[in-house]
Amino acid sequence: MSSVEGQGTTFILRVPVAAPDQTREEEAAAAFETHAASGDLVLVIDDEASQRELMTRFFERQRFAVRTAGDGRTGLDLARALKPRAILLDVMMPDMDGWSVLAALKSDPATAGVPVIMVSFVADAALSASLGAAEAVPKPVDWTRLRTILDRFRAADGDVLVVDDDADTRHRVRTVLERNGWTVREAGNGCEALDQVEMGVPRLVLLDLTMPVMDGFSFLDRLRGLPGCAEVPVVVLSARDVTAEERDRLSEADRVLRKGDASLQDLATELRKLDSRQSDTRAAAGVGEGPRASEVTLDELPIDRRSL
Incomplete structure (x- = not known):
């Protein structure tokens, strides 16, 4: 402040210029760093604060890291920035409802593979599935059911190698496995699979x-002789009944399914389930490799060829 008699008084104010605000995605990315060490991350998108709080407490008890969004647009920004393990999405929200958010998620390559669970009083299972949601859970929430669903989306410690000469089959299997939390690698024949291993x-x-270059029988024989591969679970999918001789050749497989x-x-x-049992076996002290199941009843888990 300066003052000159007869002229007046001058006041000088210095206001610091604020740094540009971070975008919502930048803030979300920074927040992700604090949650990365916590394990699996889930994103809850719901306009009701009480529901977000309930979900947060529930998931933290299940050892998930949690981020929440109170509206659809913020939820989309967080989903793109955080790449969560799964998204819990309400339907009835202002401005942008859950169906619009789901459509945006599935149309964006950055988020299309993230499993979405619709959680709402109007969680229509058929409509949810047709739009790409993995599950639909009605409110009030059945917490036991939700826990069972989320267990499917926990990060797998490793990946699944899909070995099939049919590219369309590999794509369809990959899509479903990734929705269930697996990372997937592909091979078109036994030789390519050995390269992947x-x-x-x-x-x-x-x-x-049945594959060109190297079939599944030869690959399995070679796999079991590689370092670290003696106990890798192998599930054989056969489009036909296997003969007694072929069953003998598949004695090192853990499952043979039609x-x-x-x-x-x-x-x-x-x-x-197979991975969980294998993990328990590895963790048990003094337990060896043990005999493998050379064949499960071929009708135990039939697979629709049309879905492959």
Whole structure:
């Protein structure tokens, strides 16, 4: 402040210029760094604060890291920035409802593979599935059911190697497995599969039998002789009945299943069960490799060839 008698007084104010605000995606990306070490991350999009709080407490008890959004547009920004393990999405929200958010998520390559669970009083299961949602859970929430669903989307410790000469089959299997939390690698024949194994031992192998260059039988024989691969679970999918001689050759497979009438989702669930049992075996002190199941009843898990 300066003052000159007869002229007046001058006041000088210095106001610091604020730095440009971060975009919502930049803020979300920064927040992700704090949650990355917490394990699996889920995103809850719901306009009701009480529901977001309930979901947060529930998921944290299940050892998930949680981020929330109170509206659809913020939820989309967070989904793109965080790449969550799964998204819990309400339907009835102002400005942008859940169906619009779901459509935007599935049309964006950056988020199309993220499983979305619709959680709402109007969670129509058929409509949800037709728009690409993995599940629909009505409110009031059945927490036991929700926990079972989320267990499917926990990060797999490793990946699934899908070995099949049919590219369309590989694509369909890959889509379903990725929706269930797996990372997936592909091979069109046994030789390509061995190359993939050399780059990194997979957690599980899903194996077709009839392929050019190297068939499934030869690949399985070679796989079991590679370092670190003696106990990798292998699920064989056969489009036909296998002979007694072929069953002997498949003695090192953990499952032999026939492609029939069930959905690929059943296959994903079976892989998760097999992986869980294998993890328990590895963790048990003093437990050796043990005998493998040379054949499960071929009709135990039929797979619809049309869905492949």
